[in-house]
Amino acid sequence: MAITKEDIERLADLARLNLTPEEIEKLTGDMETIINYSMNKLNELNTDDVLPMEHVLPISNVFREDICEKSFDREEILKNAPEKAEGCFLVPKVVE
Amino acid sequence: MEYEVVIGLEIHAELDTRSKIYCGCTTEFGGEPNTHCCPICTGMPGVLPVLNKTVVEYAVRAGLAANCAISSFSKQDRKNYFYPDLPKAYQTSQYDLPLCKNGYLEIEVDGSVKKIGITRIHIEEDAGKLIHDESGKVSYVDYNRCGVPLIEIVTEPDMRSSAEVKAFFEKLKSILEYTSVSDCKMQEGSLRADVNLSVRPKGQKEFGTRTEIKNLNSVRAIVRAVDGEARRQISVLERNGVIVQETRRWDDEKGESYSMRDKEEAHDYRYFPEPDLTPVVVDEAWLDKIRSSIPELPDERRKRFIAEYGIPAYDAAFITGSKPLADFFEAAAKESKNAKAISNWIMGDVMKKLNDTGLEPLDMPIKPESLSRLVSLIDENVISGKIAKQVFEIMWDTGEDPADIVEKEGLKVVTDTEEIRSIVIQVISANPKSVEDYKSGKTKAIGFLVGQIMRETKGKADPQAVNRLLKEELDKL
């Protein structure tokens, strides 16, 4: 699989990562190496009759009961916020 | 050319659980911003979700009520995207294995019954709220709604008119209310719909290109958006234009939709199975238990109301359309000998009040017992129908018992014949012209005289007595 600079730019956009031109250059090569190595290797195996395995644990139905617990103090929730005002987190205006 | 409109709905309903889907914070509406929050629902590092069992039970309940097949094995998945109202940068939802699928609801429009297919119902979490600062350059983020459990109900593209959409939506709403799955308070955002709509020349098999109108939160807006978007698409086609597949937003004030012109096409949600949560297995025993927790549904209740309370089919259909209304009716009718009068009051004055005040039936300020006592007061001739309207107003504003109001305000019917007779005589002597008209055969004049008498008695005189005494006195002349 060939991975191009445009692929990296699209992925970086999707992952919201600003990359410098040098980073794009290097990561394009790195990604090609990693993906090709990994996929070439995995594709040596025939997995037609194999089910994907999401969980190694054979467990299901782990629930909590519908009981209210005390929420955190707002100060604790907002303590680490880079910008806050009026009890809210602040972000640049979101245009819809 | 004649066109056919094709509509499917995606409906989000907030579940009426006490706590959020993955943490113990309250789901209560409102509250100061970011006070119903903890590290789990605000996406802090290292925290983990644990699924609220009631969420599964409510979703299955909704699925059963909507004739769905319930998946014995389902899982949750992450839907990845960046937005400030989504603190984890992914929404935990269900992708390829939803909890419920392949259901339907029957609707009745213009006397004919139609099945609307339900593709799936899945569980997911709600996002937070963004408060936009009109003047400045910032938006405020409040995570109180983050993690409130939702079900998303996706229909087949089976609807062909806004009337069908309205009927389906209202049917679904009543089912969600009946099963106590959601309080369906639309003005609080508990229930909202996305409309998928396309048009095609009548007779054509293939669907046209569809658009999606997001986040409609009133029945009126849904109906208007469907009609408006259908008109827009038809006019585009008639001008030989092309419909663009896109997401649009409905401006209910302007009565038109506009393109959200976001980079929708760039969305790649990269769904994958949520590793922090285990699969959900619903076995027969659990399913039976949930099934047995489902109360009587609207269709059954409608039939029962007709049989048990003897109210007309139309009334029964109207009242059972809303669970709180039907509960209210039933509680009032149980205490009353006059169920039809109760139903009249509900469909008349009560509905008018609800519409005027924008209140939900659930938040009605009067008690059902009060309404049934009001009806008794009329039936027992303690107050007149006209006075009853006054009493109702006071009941609505103060929540007081109607008998107390009547007592306090002195609104009882005057039945003392001599008292009424003296007023009748007084009115006759004050209105010789009307008396003359009456005598010369203009029977209409009697209405005017009755009105004058009622005015003198502030509406409290027993109308039958007034009529009888007036005739007696006039005949004496």
Add this chain to the structure above:
Amino acid sequence: MELTKLTACKAADKIRKKEFSVPELTQAYLDRIGELNEKIGAYITVCKQDAGKQADNIQKKIDNNGELPLLAGIPAGISDNICTSGVLTSCGSRMLSNFVPPYDATAVKKLSQNGAVMLGKLNMDEFAMGSSNETSWYGQVKNPLDYGRVPGGSSGGAAAAVASQMACFALGSDTGGSVRLASSFCGVVGLKPTYGAVSRYGLVAFASSMDQIAPVTRDVADCAAVMNSIAGHDPLDSTSRDYGHEDYTLSLKSDVKGLKIGLPKEYFSGGIQKEVKEKVLDAAKVFESLGAEIEEISLPLLEYALPAYYIISSAEASSNLAQYDGIKYGYRTRQFEDLVDLYKKTRGEGFGEEVKRRILVGTYVLGAGNYDACYNKALKVKRMIFEEYQNAYQKVEVILVPTAPSTAFKIGEKTADLLDMYLNDVYTVPVNLAGLCAISVPCGFDSSGLPVGMQLIGKPYDEGTILRAAFTYEKYTGGNGGIDCGI
């Protein structure tokens, strides 16, 4: 008596006997940190005052002859990706370089209930992504045995701190071998618990399906004691499991008679350092001489574990690390034009290169059009590997392999070649993929005097058996738990 040389179990015993006090022991560690941390860089944060207070509190209990928990008064270090209420939890990243959680990880809470004293937070590869501790925003951790070499990673700070006696024991995390690899490079004991044995609540997620909090200790007995403190079901972690959490210290019996140990031939070929192979095979001979039955087995899927691990862990990481967006906590870029610009600059500046690389890999393999070919393919291979180990455990009880293909390498030696770096994890990742448990135990030195580690891999929830085997080996050989770092 050099207090910092004592293992946790011995120190706890002496504290009970009042041979020295908890504040004395704690101070000895703080002094040691003061002396060495600048050179080794194991700690990101040292909690001098809090540690002193905790030590005083525990000493009070001891003086009042109160009931004492297992680790009463034992000073420990915690990896910086494990949340500690009120104490910086940076994950070795600029992104969280100012994040102070308002909550404790369950494991931290349990340690504290068991009387441990927290000395501070340990350096690590950024978000636990790395094998050499060269990706931390807080600088390289050095191998205490040779400052020119890496301590292994990602939990390099944890292993280096325990090896250099800057902590009596430590908690690290093991997603693909982090704790075992670092323990092997630094000559200490590291245990990767079965997935689900220790709560992940408060462990900052890298790859959720494989992450486990993992103890690093001087010897096997300490390892059992720490496991006793931190393991068990946690209602806050849906994937933590209640399996009748045993008393691990009961496994500390010197007895491997009849124990069936498998030696998979694939782990002893290819690019393995000759001395590593020899030392591990020597260990097999020791087990044999003690009555264990050694059997050569085959695990041919070994070579597929690394690519499967890499695809799955990167996919999960790309999602787990998306929440670092400069809005709720952590780093935020200074200048931005709009929301998207804020996101992109914050993440571009806040993450280091290795993290960005893995986010991109993860974004790629989950992306439309690649999911089935890449991510789902890796999940299928994961099942094949899982089943291969299940089959192997029909025949043997424990699998003995090297922890890493080599001993500690030089700083900078492998940074240029990505695949060469990733190959450090080749022997450790199958354990994470298959949800097994494994312990890395020192088993000698190479000709440069660098420690070699062997790995005993057990069935899920069979920590007891690998602890018993490791304990027996250590007892017989004297182990090198008491390594003097020559400092």
